[in-house]
Each structure stands twice: as C-alpha cells, then as structure tokens.
Amino acid sequence: MDNLEYQRYHEAKNHTSAEFPYNTYLCSIPRDFTEVPLHWHDEMELVVIHKGRGRVSVNFQTETVFAGDIVMILPGQLHSISGLDTYAMEYENILFLPSMLISGAPDLCAENYILPLTKAELSADTFLTPARSYYPEISSCIREIDHLCSARPTGYQLAVKGWLFQFLFHLVCHQKEQTSFTRSQTKHLEKMKRILSYIEAHFSEPISVEKVAELTYYSKSHFMKFFKTYTGKGFTEYLNDYRLARAAEMLRATDLSLLEIAARSGFENLSYFNRMFKRKYGISPGKYRDIKSS
Incomplete structure (x- = not known):
C-alpha cells in the first residue's frame, strides 16, 4: 500500500470498478504511511481495525480505535486516520458505492433506508465496537464478505451484495436517537x-x-x-x-x-x-x- 492513495483531500479518483463498485485493501500505520489526512469521497467506507490502535476522526468526532473496532464513514463525510503514540495499526479499508444496492425501478429499500442512511437522515453509529449489542452480527457480515472476496467463487458478487444488505439491516435496526448537526457544525x-x-x-x-x-x-x-x-x-x-x-x-x-x-x-x-x-x-x-x- 502506498500513501499515494491519500494525497487528495477530496478523493475524486475511483476506488472501485464501474462493473462492481466494491473494493477492499489492507493498510498499516506507520509502515505504509504516517497518516491519512482529512479528505472525503463519494463511496461509503468501512475501516476495520485488525491489529494495534490508532485514531480515527469522522466529521470532527475523534476516537481512539482498537483491534476489532469498525468505523463507518458515510459518503461526503470528512475523515482522517492517524497513529497513536508509538503504537502501530493494521486495518482494512472497505469502499463501496451505495448505488450498487439500489435498483433502477422504484425501490422501497433505497427510498426508506439506504438513501436516508447514506445521507445521515437515519442516525446510525459511526464507531462500532464490540460493546455494541449487534456487533457480532455486523462483524460476521464483514468476515463473510472478506472470505468471498478472497475466494471469488462464481457469482460471489451476488453474495457480497447480500451480506452488505445484512450489514445495513443491522445498522437500521439499531439506529440511535437522531442527533443532527447544528447549523454551526x-x-x-x-x-x-x-x-x-x-x-x-x-x-x-x-x-x-x-x-x-x-x-x-x-x-x-x-x-x-x-x-x-x-x-x-x-x-x-x-x-x-x-x-x-x-x-x-x-x-x-x-x-x-x-x-x-x-x-x-x-x-x-x-x-x-x-x-x-x-x-x-x-x-x-x-x-x-x-x-x-x-
């Protein structure tokens, strides 16, 4: 992994293919780069911490993250990733376009859940830790997707979409009380x-x-x-x-x-x-x- 991936604050580059807009890759701080500066893009991003600890900021909310934590970043949200003291951190970046889950016809799932979620009109947790009651379910979704993307059996894209729907289902089911940004924020x-x-x-x-x-x-x-x-x-x-x-x-x-x-x-x-x-x-x-x- 090269820090060229993060040299644009507003990342206009395509992380995903047009045919199947889903991509995942492994990163390490500080081995690959010292930090990921503030930036934003049109994909939804999941940061899955595998080893160590570090700091992740999403729309000015900064938290220390540990192995096992998952950070959900919505399209257009400003975010950054950095190390913490002398700790190293290995993590997985998952990027996908929400449009891959939306059909061309009138779509109840898109209109009631997917689009409101990606626009932060439905309030879901950003920092998903093992303390969340639904953490086992969402972490299981990511493990299944990783396995599929590694093995790539025929038609694996169908199953990836299915597990992404499951992931979003658990977020929607456990949405928290709406806390909209103030006008000043x-x-x-x-x-x-x-x-x-x-x-x-x-x-x-x-x-x-x-x-x-x-x-x-x-x-x-x-x-x-x-x-x-x-x-x-x-x-x-x-x-x-x-x-x-x-x-x-x-x-x-x-x-x-x-x-x-x-x-x-x-x-x-x-x-x-x-x-x-x-x-x-x-x-x-x-x-x-x-x-x-x-």
Missing part, C-alpha cells in the same frame, strides 16, 4: 471542505494565511484557531505536510529534478525544501527517490 464542515479544496488546487502557488482566511470569512486570528481546532495542526504546518506529500509522490513517479519538484510542490527555496523533507521523512529527497525506485 454544518457550516464548519463546509468551511473546512472549502479550505482543503483550495489547498489541493493551489498548493504549488504561494498561499497566505490571509488568503485562506478570506475563504472562511474569518479574521486571520480566528481562522488560525478554527483550523487548529479541527485539524490538530497549525495552517503552515498542515500546508507544508501536504506539499511534502505531493513532492514525495513526484519523487516516486517522475524523473523531474529536485529543483523542479520543489517548485512544483510550492517550495521556492531548494535548501528549505530539502530540510523540511528530511525532517518529515527522515532522509533526503534524493535518497528517498533512490529507495523508492529500487
């Missing part, structure tokens, strides 16, 4: 998406705190507090981390010179780029390229 989410989209589009250009603060209609000082509250990092640190991740991507995928990569990732000074890169990855950009290309 919804605005904060939209502001954060606006910021992250701007960073993605303009990271190679000079970006000032004042310019990004304008996107939120906050003063500079208010914006700085807002950003650190919801990301855990100052804006400059966060921007540098994003630029360095994009630089690492270019080092792996292109033959561009270090000077060109530094410029394209938003660093005007090569020595500063080298210093920041080594601080983040522990090695120089040149050595990083050598290791990744060998």
Whole structure:
C-alpha cells in the first residue's frame, strides 16, 4: 500500500470498478504511511481495525480505535486516520458505492433506508465496537464478505451484495436517537471542505494565511484557531505536510529534478525544501527517490 492513495483531500479518483463498485485493501500505520489526512469521497467506507490502535476522526468526532473496532464513514463525510503514540495499526479499508444496492425501478429499500442512511437522515453509529449489542452480527457480515472476496467463487458478487444488505439491516435496526448537526457544525464542515479544496488546487502557488482566511470569512486570528481546532495542526504546518506529500509522490513517479519538484510542490527555496523533507521523512529527497525506485 502506498500513501499515494491519500494525497487528495477530496478523493475524486475511483476506488472501485464501474462493473462492481466494491473494493477492499489492507493498510498499516506507520509502515505504509504516517497518516491519512482529512479528505472525503463519494463511496461509503468501512475501516476495520485488525491489529494495534490508532485514531480515527469522522466529521470532527475523534476516537481512539482498537483491534476489532469498525468505523463507518458515510459518503461526503470528512475523515482522517492517524497513529497513536508509538503504537502501530493494521486495518482494512472497505469502499463501496451505495448505488450498487439500489435498483433502477422504484425501490422501497433505497427510498426508506439506504438513501436516508447514506445521507445521515437515519442516525446510525459511526464507531462500532464490540460493546455494541449487534456487533457480532455486523462483524460476521464483514468476515463473510472478506472470505468471498478472497475466494471469488462464481457469482460471489451476488453474495457480497447480500451480506452488505445484512450489514445495513443491522445498522437500521439499531439506529440511535437522531442527533443532527447544528447549523454551526454544518457550516464548519463546509468551511473546512472549502479550505482543503483550495489547498489541493493551489498548493504549488504561494498561499497566505490571509488568503485562506478570506475563504472562511474569518479574521486571520480566528481562522488560525478554527483550523487548529479541527485539524490538530497549525495552517503552515498542515500546508507544508501536504506539499511534502505531493513532492514525495513526484519523487516516486517522475524523473523531474529536485529543483523542479520543489517548485512544483510550492517550495521556492531548494535548501528549505530539502530540510523540511528530511525532517518529515527522515532522509533526503534524493535518497528517498533512490529507495523508492529500487
């Protein structure tokens, strides 16, 4: 697994195939990447923790997760994954488009349950731990799906859909009391998406705190507090981390010179780029390229 999977805040790439929009893959922190930054996408995502512990944030709710926990992330929800102290964490990412469970005809299941659930109009638990009364049922669904996707018997796609229906059935049966986002929380989410989209589009250009603060209609000082509250990092640190991740991507995928990569990732000074890169990855950009290309 490569952290290229997570270099886009709003992941526009297709994780799944058009014919069968379901995909699963294994990830490890910190072996594969140090963190998965805030992002969102159109698929529903399940994060299944296999070993260790870490931190997962979904729409600004952050929890420590342990082996056995399952995190359900709805389409469009901002989420991130990170390590915790010195612990490693191995987990499975499951991504699928809810549309794979919806027929083209008028569909009672879609209209009454699937669409309201994916739009958070039905309130289901996000962090599914063994303490939940229905945990054995939902974890069994995931085990069955994993087995099917590994063995791939003829027609396994039919059974995968069946188990996904079972999984959603248990969520709907045990939906909790509706706790809708406040108007203020919804605005904060939209502001954060606006910021992250701007960073993605303009990271190679000079970006000032004042310019990004304008996107939120906050003063500079208010914006700085807002950003650190919801990301855990100052804006400059966060921007540098994003630029360095994009630089690492270019080092792996292109033959561009270090000077060109530094410029394209938003660093005007090569020595500063080298210093920041080594601080983040522990090695120089040149050595990083050598290791990744060998």
